[in-house]
Structures are given as C-alpha cells and as structure tokens.
Amino acid sequence: MKLSQICILSLVLAGAIFVAFASEEGGIIFTKEDAKQTKYLDPSTADVNISFEDAKNKLISENPEVINESVHGELIDDENFGIIWRVSSKTTNGKSIFAGIDASNGEQLFVYDGSKNVQGKDSISKDDALKIAEECIESRVSADKINDIEFEHVNYVEPAADDLPGTYKISYARIIRGIPSLSDGIQVGINAETGEVSSYRKRWSMSEEEIALIDTEPGVTDEKAVEILKEYMSNEPSIGEEKANTVKVISSNLVWKEDDEDKIHLAWWIRFMDSSFAKDATYPASVWIDAHSGEMLLFDYYRD
Amino acid sequence: MDERDGGFIFAGACKSAKYTDLGNAFINNGFDTYFGYKDDVNTLRNARFYSAFFDAATFTDVTVSEAANYAAGEVEDEFGNAADVDNNRFIGNSNLCLRP
Numbered sequence: 001m002k003l004s005q006i007c008i009l010s011l012v013l014a015g016a017i018f019v020a021f022a023s024e025e026g027g028i029i030f031t032k033e034d035a036k037q038t039k040y041l042d043p044s045t046a047d048v049n050i051s052f053e054d055a056k057n058k059l060i061s062e063n064p065e066v067i068n069e070s071v072h073g074e075l076i077d078d079e080n081f082g083i084i085w086r087v088s089s090k091t092t093n094g095k096s097i098f099a100g101i102d103a104s105n106g107e108q109l110f111v112y113d114g115s116k117n118v119q120g121k122d123s124i125s126k127d128d129a130l131k132i133a134e135e136c137i138e139s140r141v142s143a144d145k146i147n148d149i150e151f152e153h154v155n156y157v158e159p160a161a162d163d164l165p166g167t168y169k170i171s172y173a174r175i176i177r178g179i180p181s182l183s184d185g186i187q188v189g190i191n192a193e194t195g196e197v198s199s200y201r202k203r204w205s206m207s208e209e210e211i212a213l214i215d216t217e218p219g220v221t222d223e224k225a226v227e228i229l230k231e232y233m234s235n236e237p238s239i240g241e242e243k244a245n246t247v248k249v250i251s252s253n254l255v256w257k258e259d260d261e262d263k264i265h266l267a268w269w270i271r272f273m274d275s276s277f278a279k280d281a282t283y284p285a286s287v288w289i290d291a292h293s294g295e296m297l298l299f300d301y302y303r304d
Numbered sequence: 305m306d307e308r309d310g311g312f313i314f315a316g317a318c319k320s321a322k323y324t325d326l327g328n329a330f331i332n333n334g335f336d337t338y339f340g341y342k343d344d345v346n347t348l349r350n351a352r353f354y355s356a357f358f359d360a361a362t363f364t365d366v367t368v369s370e371a372a373n374y375a376a377g378e379v380e381d382e383f384g385n386a387a388d389v390d391n392n393r394f395i396g397n398s399n400l401c402l403r404p
C-alpha cells in the first residue's frame with residue numbers, strides 16, 4: 001500500500017476521536033513534516049561519531065534476520081534517547097525490524113524485532129521468560145549498570161492478532177540513590193511461544209548530578225500526598241468531593257520523575273481508584289506529587 | 305461505508321476492539337487493518353501511545369504491530385505501566401506497513 005493511499009481514520013467512541021487521514025482526495029493530515037522540525041538532523045552537518053553505515057552495520061551484526069539492502073535510517077534528536085540513528089529494515093521472514101542506535105557510541109538502545117514476533121509451538125513459563133530476559137541483559141549491558149537496575153514487573157500480554165504470539169513484557173527500573181527512576185531502566189519482550197527476545201529497550205537519560213542535589217528524604221509524607229490528591233479532585237468540576245472521598249489507594253512509592261521541562265523531582269507515585277471505576281477495573285489511575293513541595297506533577301485519571 | 309482499496313483504522317477508545325464485529329466491518333469493506341483496545345484505556349496514556357505509534361508506523365518498513373510495541377514502550381517509560389495500551393487488538397493485517 002503506497003503512502004498516498006493510506007487512510008487513517010479514527011472513530012468517535014466513548015467521546016474520543018483520533019483521525020489521521022490521507023487519500024488522493026484529501027490532504028495528508030498526519031505526516032512526519034507535521035512533527036517538530038528540529039527532531040530531524042542533517043547527517044552531513046551533525047557532529048556525531050557514528051555514520052549511517054556504522055549504524056546499519058550494527059543493526060545487521062546484532063540482528064541476523066535483517067535484509068541488508070532494505071535498511072533505512074534517519075538521524076534524529078529523540079526526546080528520550082538523545083541523538084540516535086533510527087533504522088528499520090525488512091527481515092528474511094517477511095517481517096520488519098525497528099531499532100535506535102546511539103549516534104555517539106553505536107549502542108543499540110532499542111530494537112523491536114518483528115522477525116522474532118512470530119507464533120511457535122512451545123509454551124514458555126514466566127520463570128523461563130525471566131531467565132531469558134536476564135541473560136539478554138547480561139549480554140548487552142555492562143556489569144556496573146546491571147548493579148543499578150532492579151526487577152519491576154512481568155506482564156503477560158495476550159496476542160494482539162490471530163497471527164501473533166503472546167509476549168512476556170519484563171521491566172527493570174534504574175535505581176539512583178536507592179530510589180527507582182520512573183522512566184529509566186530496561187524493558188525486554190520475550191515471545192511466549194518461542195522464548196526468543198522480540199524487543200529490548202534501554203533508557204538511561206536521568207542526570208545523576210541533578211539528582212545528587214535532591215534530598216532523598218521526602219518532606220511530604222505519602223498520607224499528605226493523598227490529601228493533596230483528594231483536595232485537587234474535590235476542586236475539579238468533572239470529579240467533585242463525593243468521588244474524591246471514595247479514593248482508595250492501591251500503592252504509593254517514591255520515584256524519580258521528570259516534569260515536562262525535564263526537571264527531575266522526587267515524587268510520590270500514587271495508584272488509586274475511586275467510585276467511578278468498575279469493581280473489576282484492571283487499570284487504576286495514577287498521580288505523581290512532588291515529595292518536597294507537594295506540587296502535583298501529573299494527574300493520570302481520565303479514561304477514553 | 306464506501307468500498308475502499310486498503311486503509312488503516314485507529315480506534316483509540318475504551319473497548320474499541322473488545323468485540324471483533326466493528327473491526328471486521330471495516331475489513332469487509334476493503335480496509336487492511338483495524339486497531340482497537342480490548343478494555344479501558346487511560347486518556348493520557350492513549351495520547352502518548354498514538355503519538356509514538358504514528359511516529360514509528362510512518363517510518364519506512366515498520367509494521368503496525370511493531371509500531372504498537374514501540375509505542376507501548378514509550379508509555380511504560382513515561383507512566384511506569386502500559387498494561388492498558390498493551391491490551392490491544394489488530395483485526396486484519398497486523399503486518400501492514402503504512403510506509404513500505
């Protein structure tokens with residue numbers, strides 16, 4: 001299907017709509033050109049150590065299923081990973097691979113390998129998946145960084161399509177001064193039917209220097225943070241005091257969290273539900289409150 | 305709905321793919337692929353998901369299923385959990401590339 005033929009629509013369902021539409025009759029609404037222009041860098045003028053050929057060779061060497069002739073790449077300034085080569089390719093089994101290569105040192109920061117995201121005949125246990133993930137990390141990450149990560153959770157994700165396998169998604173948090181980072185860490189995807197690593201992602205962007213200046217002892221207790229949450233909800237016209245008084249806290253943990261301006265905060269991450277959630281609801285709301293100032297950093301409550 | 309020669313539907317709403325009949329209606333009318341969520345989805349996490357999804361899916365040769373995996377990773381990084389956006393379903397061709 002050519003790009004000019006792509007039609008991307010969204011439906012109005014439960015009040016949410018997202019439309020991306022492109023056709024011969026209509027103009028392209030969602031295009032790469034609409035994105036922040038500064039994201040895309042000119043390789044001929046950018047000051048990077050890794051060329052496209054280097055990135056391509058890295059992709060090929062680490063992912064044998066790549067078809068050499070089909071590798072595409074672009075140099076971007078990614079908001080999470082910094083300056084990277086974003087590369088993709090078709091694979092020998094008719095799938096695709098998508099990866100990010102650090103443009104300063106050539107490290108493969110993320111890879112989503114469709115060639116490994118295929119159905120198999122085995123049934124991998126959760127314990128086996130964890131073992132495979134640990135082996136994957138040991139083969140990719142230096143020993144000092146391994147000491148800085150801590151297992152967070154493993155989720156089994158059911159197949160997203162009739163022709164795809166289930167996946168174990170395993171997450172490790174980066175620990176800085178004894179406290180986990182919300183954003184930094186390692187994610188590994190394990191094919192639950194073959195045991196192969198189908199995705200890997202390492203984010204390591206928080207500044208230890210900046211965190212060194214923040215007191216790790218919270219000035220605001222988690223009880224006080226819950227009070228701040230309830231007060232905020234009470235004052236929100238779409239929520240109100242009645243619902244706020246039904247807040248049930250599921251967990252509260254200290255984390256390092258970046259705000260919209262990339263400033264790092266020590267924050268209470270509170271997961272909660274209220275009376276608007278169904279009794280069997282699976283996904284709670286979250287709020288992040290600065291553990292020193294009591295400022296609400298992010299209120300993740302509404303559903304589409 | 306007019307018969308089409310291909311296309312991709314992104315239904316970014318709670319339970320938009322809990323059942324398959326809506327998605328199949330699009331497929332039966334010529335669309336390649338329908339994407340939806342099997343259960344509830346949080347507004348902010350959904351917004352982060354579809355931003356990352358289309359960023360990846362409009363890159364050459366990236367399939368919609370790999371773009372969805374990438375986007376869920378972005379959500380996990382930002383919100384600490386991506387279970388709701390991960391609980392998605394493709395009806396039709398999950399191997400579709402929006403930019404082959």
